[in-house]
Amino acid sequence: MLLPVTKERREPRTRGYRKKERTRRQLIEAGLRVLAEKGQGLTVSDVVAEAEVSNGTFYNYFTDREELLEALAAQSVLALAAAAAKEPVEDPARRFALATARVLLHARADETWARVMLRLTSLRSRTDVDMSRYMREDLAEGFAQGRFDTGPDDAALDQVAGLVLMTIRRMVDGKARRDAPQQAVQRALRALGLDAAEAAELAAEAVAAQS
């Protein structure tokens, strides 16, 4: 069946789509700032004040407070996934170092995101974010290739994820040394079985690789 050859406009659909997108972005960004500041107990009132829109506008975008929280968690996970994205690097150890360094440097660069991650990771919940999901694959491959002496078992994941989270926390607190990300990557590599010299080398390289 031949389709009629029309313009086939995909995007617009509605009249005010431009403003709609802008307002939604405002609400999400304001929501992230408020979540970073106040935690999951944030109020709709806080968010609309921060976003500088009226109370009623909020409910044009989210059915309730809970739906906003889900959107914020989704948004943050997206940022995490982007930061931890696999690079086309052969050696799994090097790849793991790069991903970990990128997550830590991203946390330093975007404090709001970092605070949100800490808020969402505090305890199991529907809006939880699990760092270790993004490590499992690299760990498994590194183990298979004999680069790591430990598989992607719970204890190893806990150790690395815990180290990353505590490092982020320390950075957010303003108590981290300048080289905290590099130290953390180095310790993570050692925990996975690399010897001290190689861990130091890969960590330095990984941090340096982020322009």
Added chain:
Amino acid sequence: MLLPVTKERREPRTRGYRKKERTRRQLIEAGLRVLAEKGQGLTVSDVVAEAEVSNGTFYNYFTDREELLEALAAQSVLALAAAAAKEPVEDPARRFALATARVLLHARADETWARVMLRLTSLRSRTDVDMSRYMREDLAEGFAQGRFDTGPDDAALDQVAGLVLMTIRRMVDGKARRDAPQQAVQRALRALGLDAAEAAELAAEAVAAQS
């Protein structure tokens, strides 16, 4: 100057002191359960319902919700301090293993406490709890005596505290293997520089030592 020889009753002071103590304990314990369940957004209404006292009674004990949260944090820190208390053991590595094992086993035995710790450790705040405070001393001594190859620097503390917290989290989630505490202690010891064999031995011993 001679003191008059009187009974010198220290404790009672007021009429209803017995009931007072009991009610306070009820409120604290109810508060811990609610905090474990609902987090820092807990309401006074929740707590008094859980404690089975009237709303007004709450305000005989705490000026406001915030003061309860502080009391709960203090209570939890006390339990942590007790669990992490130094044993009269010479070797700092062994002592550290014992304290860490005791904290983890305590978390397993008292799930409410474990959940509260996770809630209070999520992010810096007035009601925050910092695990690493309780490790610093052992780490410093272990390093001084050449047992650990790392001092009580931030990165080491982050690594060990992160591992302990993630392990507690996994236990609370019901996703931990039976040997999670022992694994965690072993990994912590290795992170501090002990070789694999000794770390395994000390970890096994430390976990076994808790009747």
Added chain:
DNA sequence: GCCAATAATGAGACTAATGTCAATATTGAG
């Protein structure tokens, strides 16, 4: 620029929580 479609507004109904207090019940020393 027009104007139908669409988004934004904010007053207000409703709900839930906080903190107060006069009245009532309980405690325990003598």
Added chain:
DNA sequence: CTCAATATTGACATTAGTCTCATTATTGGC
């Protein structure tokens, strides 16, 4: 057992938050 001291109660005033909706303002395709 008595009763003054003390603790408990729950109704209530207040505050804060959520969500709705009739009205007003804005958008953007033509």
